[in-house]
Amino acid sequence: MQLGLIGLGKMGGNMRERIRRAGHDVIGYDRNPEISDVASLKELVDKLEGPRVVWVMVPAGAATQSTVDELKELLSDGDIVVDGGNSRWTDDEKHATELAERGIGFVDAGVSGGVWGLENGYALMVGGADEHVARVKPVFDALKPEGEYGYVHAGKVGAGHFSKMVHNGIEYAMMQAYAEGWELLEAADSVTDVREVFRSWQEGTVIRSWLLDLAVNALDDDEHLERLRGFAQDSGEGRWTVEAAIDHAVPLPAITASLFARFSSRQDDSPQMKMIAALRNQFGGHAVEKK
Numbered sequence: 675m676q677l678g679l680i681g682l683g684k685m686g687g688n689m690r691e692r693i694r695r696a697g698h699d700v701i702g703y704d705r706n707p708e709i710s711d712v713a714s715l716k717e718l719v720d721k722l723e724g725p726r727v728v729w730v731m732v733p734a735g736a737a738t739q740s741t742v743d744e745l746k747e748l749l750s751d752g753d754i755v756v757d758g759g760n761s762r763w764t765d766d767e768k769h770a771t772e773l774a775e776r777g778i779g780f781v782d783a784g785v786s787g788g789v790w791g792l793e794n795g796y797a798l799m800v801g802g803a804d805e806h807v808a809r810v811k812p813v814f815d816a817l818k819p820e821g822e823y824g825y826v827h828a829g830k831v832g833a834g835h836f837s838k839m840v841h842n843g844i845e846y847a848m849m850q851a852y853a854e855g856w857e858l859l860e861a862a863d864s865v866t867d868v869r870e871v872f873r874s875w876q877e878g879t880v881i882r883s884w885l886l887d888l889a890v891n892a893l894d895d896d897e898h899l900e901r902l903r904g905f906a907q908d909s910g911e912g913r914w915t916v917e918a919a920i921d922h923a924v925p926l927p928a929i930t931a932s933l934f935a936r937f938s939s940r941q942d943d944s945p946q947m948k949m950i951a952a953l954r955n956q957f958g959g960h961a962v963e964k965k
């Protein structure tokens with residue numbers, strides 16, 4: 675089938691290649707003319723035969739919103755927009771409603787696979803009406819991993835991004851657990867080769883996983899991670915997971931702690947620990963460290 679793909683960065687560029695390898699015709703648009711197949715969104719839409727399917731793979735938030743706004747003007751009745759970025763799931767219903775005003779269908783797709791997706795495939799969590807999802811299915815089949823799993827039509831509009839958000843929340847907590855275990859092993863005098871302990875866990879253990887394999891890759895590059903600063907960014911999915919948990923009154927202690935650990939990583943000198951130190955000093959005369 676024919677697909678228009680908007681956003682050819684780290685994810686979109688490799689996805690174009692994987693969909694083409696499966697025999698489909700992909701016309702890609704990116705603001706960077708060096709990697710774009712067409713010069714403008716209008717040219718992309720004009721080159722696609724109707725009814726069209728256009729996949730948006732740009733950063734969540736303002737960039738996705740402005741792309742949806744433009745597509746609403748350029749596309750027509752019967753066309754479908756797929757949002758494959760890491761959009762907040764609450765944006766999906768809004769986009770579906772806006773596009774439906776012109777008879778344009780909407781599907782949200784959570785995509786996992788990162789820079790390894792070209793070779794390994796992308797796990798897909800999809801939300802939308804059955805007839806819209808069915809129209810995009812050949813593209814989902816091209817992108818998904820070759821095995822039995824890696825694709826789900828999770829429910830109505832929003833269900834794909836909600837599922838991907840929870841996936842990313844789990845990702846936060848798993849990474850935090852490996853990171854904490856690694857720091858404790860590094861601190862113990864009795865353990866002389868932490869990297870080999872991690873490597874040994876890759877087979878036969880209860881905690882083997884792809885994230886563990888990636889941790890071993892990272893330790894092979896830099897055995898004690900000495901070239902990195904202990905600073906971790908976040909791009910919103912962990913925060914939205916915690917917000918959804920509050921809305922549903924579902925306790926998420928591990929995921930919440932892993933999000934807050936990232937916030938701690940951005941402080942050189944913790945203001946709240948100054949208060950703890952001051953209070954211990956006030957009530958018990960305990961020693962404080964001064965600047």
Ligand SMILES: O=C(CO)[C@H](O)[C@H](O)COP(=O)(O)O
Pocket residue numbers: 760785786787788842845907908909910911912
């Ligand atoms: O979707 C992803 C992996 O599945 C993103 O790469 C990941 O969520 C990055 O998020 P953050 O920047 O918040 O760590």
